[in-house]
Amino acid sequence: MLPQLTRALLVPVARLAFRTVVEGREHVPREGPVILAANHLSFLDSFLIPLVSPRRVAFLAKAEYFTRPGVLGRLTGSTLLGLGAVAVPRGEHRAAQAALETALGVLREGRAFGIHPEGSRSRDGRLYRGRTGVAWLAMASGAPVVPVAVLGTDRVQPVGARFPRPGRVTVRFGAPLRFETPAGSAARARRAATDAIMAEIGKLSGQEYAGCYNELSAGQ
Structure with a gap:
């Protein structure tokens, strides 16, 4: 499916089914590179955020x-491809780093990129510690980071459910955050930025x- 057609078809369906x-x-800049960093409760998250964002978003x-x-x-x-998703193998550091390099290319083209810093879906509803790839992207690209919270997707499509069910979902976009390229320890700066x-x-x-970290889900 063409990206425009995918979005045109799914936006009204999502609004009707999930009363979004x-x-x-x-808070989402209408142009220029931007990173949307979201919590992760359900497989549905990466579908829903690109549908409600004011601009197209590519996701890992x-x-x-x-x-x-x-x-x-x-x-x-085909739907993920239509929404601009980028495939990344799990559990392979080099492959994950290559995916971040791909994401950096997206940002350098002035586009929006979405990421779940937790890495995997939370199985108990708690928010887990973020992986520092999101900060690496922000500092390497100079792009602002818009924090995003998705609520209700864990009830609409719990982990293990094959299909979503009707329900109410909320998506909240926060004010953009900016991070400078560190003058000292890059690792420490990335950790602090990710925690923020x-x-x-x-x-x-x-x-x-x-x-x-969400270690339980990371291996599943």
Whole structure:
């Protein structure tokens, strides 16, 4: 499907099925590179955010979503491609870094890129510690980071559910954050920036902060 056709078809469906409430769209810059950093409660998140954002958003997505067998698998893969998703193998550091390089290319083209800093979906509803790739992208590209909170997708499509069900979903966009290229320790600066991003996501979502990485989901 062409990206424009995919979006045109899915936007009204999403509004009807999920009674989507969108807050803070004005915080998303209408042009230039921007990173949308969101919490992750459901497979639905990466579909929904590009549909309610005021501009097209490319997202990282697990490579297996693009290769699942059957009609549903092919439909999922083609829809993700239509929404601008970028496949990334899980559990492979070099592949993940290559995906971040691809994301950096998207940002350098002046486009919007979405990422879930937690890495995997939360299975208990808590907000987990973010991986520092989001800060690496922000500092390498100079792009602002818009924190995003998605609420209700874990009820609409819980982990393990094949299909979403009707329900109310809220998407909140926060004020952009900017991070300077560090003069000292790059690793320390990336960690601090990522923690600041996660704190803002937590304010928007109201989730309990776990304070650790989502290791359980990372291997599933």
